[in-house]
Amino acid sequence: xxxxxxxxxxxxxxxxxxxxxYFVVLMGIFTIVFPVLFGSLHSFFGGPQHLLQFxxxxxxxxxxxxGACISGNIATQSFTGEKKSKTLETLLASPISxxxxxxxxxxxxxxPGILCGYFSIIIFLAIVQIRFAYHNLPLPLNLTQxxxxxxxxxxxxxxxCGLMVTSSGAFSSLIPWKAVMITIAMITPVAAVLFxxxxxxxxxxxxxxxxxxxxxxxxxxxxxxxxxGARMFRRENILVVM
Amino acid sequence: MLAVETHGLKRVFHVNNEKIVAADDINLQIExxxxxxxxxxxxxxxxxxxxxxxxxxxxxxxSAKVCGYDITKEQMKIRALCGVLxxxxxxxxxxxxxxxxxxxxxxYDMPKSQREPKIEDVLKMLGIWDQKDQLLGSFSKGxxxxxxxxxxxxxxxxxxxxxxxxxxxxxxSAKVVRDYISELKxxxxxxxxxxxxxxxxxxxxCDSVAIINKGKIxxxxxxxxxxxxxxxxxxxxxxxKQMKKEYLDAVRAVTGVKDAEIRENVIExxxxxxxxxxxxxxxxxxxxxxxxxxxxxxxxxxxxVYLKIMKEEEGK
Numbered sequence: 139x140x141x142x143x144x145x146x147x148x149x150x151x152x153x154x155x156x157x158x159x160y161f162v163v164l165m166g167i168f169t170i171v172f173p174v175l176f177g178s179l180h181s182f183f184g185g186p187q188h189l190l191q192f193x194x195x196x197x198x199x200x201x202x203x204x205g206a207c208i209s210g211n212i213a214t215q216s217f218t219g220e221k222k223s224k225t226l227e228t229l230l231a232s233p234i235s236x237x238x239x240x241x242x243x244x245x246x247x248x249x250p251g252i253l254c255g256y257f258s259i260i261i262f263l264a265i266v267q268i269r270f271a272y273h274n275l276p277l278p279l280n281l282t283q284x285x286x287x288x289x290x291x292x293x294x295x296x297x298x299c300g301l302m303v304t305s306s307g308a309f310s311s312l313i314p315w316k317a318v319m320i321t322i323a324m325i326t327p328v329a330a331v332l333f334x335x336x337x338x339x340x341x342x343x344x345x346x347x348x349x350x351x352x353x354x355x356x357x358x359x360x361x362x363x364x365x366x367g368a369r370m371f372r373r374e375n376i377l378v379v380m
Numbered sequence: 381m382l383a384v385e386t387h388g389l390k391r392v393f394h395v396n397n398e399k400i401v402a403a404d405d406i407n408l409q410i411e412x413x414x415x416x417x418x419x420x421x422x423x424x425x426x427x428x429x430x431x432x433x434x435x436x437x438x439x440x441x442x443s444a445k446v447c448g449y450d451i452t453k454e455q456m457k458i459r460a461l462c463g464v465l466x467x468x469x470x471x472x473x474x475x476x477x478x479x480x481x482x483x484x485x486x487x488y489d490m491p492k493s494q495r496e497p498k499i500e501d502v503l504k505m506l507g508i509w510d511q512k513d514q515l516l517g518s519f520s521k522g523x524x525x526x527x528x529x530x531x532x533x534x535x536x537x538x539x540x541x542x543x544x545x546x547x548x549x550x551x552x553s554a555k556v557v558r559d560y561i562s563e564l565k566x567x568x569x570x571x572x573x574x575x576x577x578x579x580x581x582x583x584x585x586c587d588s589v590a591i592i593n594k595g596k597i598x599x600x601x602x603x604x605x606x607x608x609x610x611x612x613x614x615x616x617x618x619x620x621k622q623m624k625k626e627y628l629d630a631v632r633a634v635t636g637v638k639d640a641e642i643r644e645n646v647i648e649x650x651x652x653x654x655x656x657x658x659x660x661x662x663x664x665x666x667x668x669x670x671x672x673x674x675x676x677x678x679x680x681x682x683x684x685v686y687l688k689i690m691k692e693e694e695g696k
Contacts, residue, residue, distance in 0.1 A: 146486040157474040224470035233459040
């Protein structure tokens with residue numbers, strides 16, 4: 139694999155994403171509007187400590203999922219959209235391997251999602267911190283929780299990207315919005331598994347073992363979805379059904 | 381050396397349980413530094429052949445080599461040596477012309493020191509240097525085609541596959557592209573494979589031609605060879621100062637002259653051996669008192685040739 143080529147693809151894709159108003163608005167909403175909204179709700183509503191803690195954990199997870207959704211959305215445009223706009227054939231005629239192309243596109247898909255996820259959580263924590271500091275309470279964030287969230291966001295972004303590529307590879311002739319619908323159908327069972335895992339982490343109060351098990355399961359799920367995505371991403375398939 | 385050679389190349393698609401043979405038993409031999417034209421109606425299989433030779437599709441059976449490399453085993457080498465302009469390709473509309481060409485230059489392993497001057501050269505040659513900073517989404521159809529041509533040329537490919545290269549270009553731009561294609565062949569000895577409906581373009585540019593229909597090559601050769609095949613005998617026209625029946629009789633009396641007749645104030649005749657026949661025809665006219673204004677060979681256009689071959693094929 140030539141890293142230079144994968145890197146050229148990533149840089150080109152990121153440039154296009156930065157100039158796409160739809161993605162800029164979407165990233166703005168997920169990165170700024172939602173964390174401000176969630177953080178403000180914490181400031182308005184009081185309640186028992188355990189309820190606040192639960193809401194805090196849920197909000198952290200939701201913001202991480204939003205970052206992954208951005209990656210999934212970009213992946214749909216990047217893979218399926220390129221088929222629709224007839225730019226992929228030109229790209230495939232150049233001396234770049236399927237794997238280099240897949241890696242290049244995956245990086246450019248995942249990086250904005252991860253960055254948005256991290257920024258949204260930083261904004262959220264900053265707003266919640268103001269409220270907790272006002273009431274002279276410590277921020278309900280322990281080390282395991284912090285590490286969990288930091289590791290969770292890239293896994294989720296990669297997993298959603300893999301799911302999108304798998305769906306667009308399996309249904310190559312579909313227009314992007316149909317691929318999105320199919321991907322939502324694919325994501326639903328995955329999301330159910332995620333919430334089941336997160337629930338056990340919540341109940342255990344973010345102690346090390348359940349958090350570690352959850353991350354390992356997520357890691358394996360990410361590998362499987364990425365493997366499926368890479369398997370589905372084939373020149374021949376893309377061009378024949380385009 | 382052969383730049384492109386194919387042996388029994390075949391590609392079958394299965395669409396909705398239906399078997400479609402897009403290319404069947406394709407045998408081509410294109411010498412290095414030559415321009416080859418592939419002619420045929422829509423859906424004849426031209427694009428499929430280009431896609432197989434450019435390693436975008438694998439053949440169902442048969443074999444082919446491009447620049448000596450096997451299309452099924454050495455795809456990366458072929459891709460690096462070829463430039464491809466597909467039919468109606470899309471563009472990254474949020475990039476400007478320089479960014480777009482620079483991206484492809486990187487994919488073709490061109491160092492930055494080579495990419496920058498080459499991009500400038502190609503954009504200037506195609507007359508779009510002034511629009512270099514505009515996003516491609518704002519380009520007209522013709523300008524988009526020019527950018528695609530620039531992209532196919534950016535790395536100086538040894539073999540260039542062009543699918544309808546001048547479609548959607550205005551006559552002036554089409555001429556610029558045609559002249560550049562000729563220049564690539566003459567000065568840089570590039571091999572160019574063109575699929576087109578523009579018969580005039582093929583006639584002006586191509587050293588050899590193949591006509592394809594329903595996935596099969598139905599005829600091939602140089603434009604002159606194809607012309608000779610359909611016309612058989614060569615056709616000559618005599619324009620005289622005054623037309624008389626006796627001049628026609630004099631022409632008919634010459635050995636080797638066939639089907640002589642008066643047509644719209646000229647005498648038209650066929651002959652298989654003009655070197656011997658035509659001086660005798662001139663002499664016979666002069667001897668019978670006729671005055672020749674002009675005497676020329678009627679050229680059948682490639683369009684005539686193409687239409688006749690296609691008509692014969694449809695009649696089979």
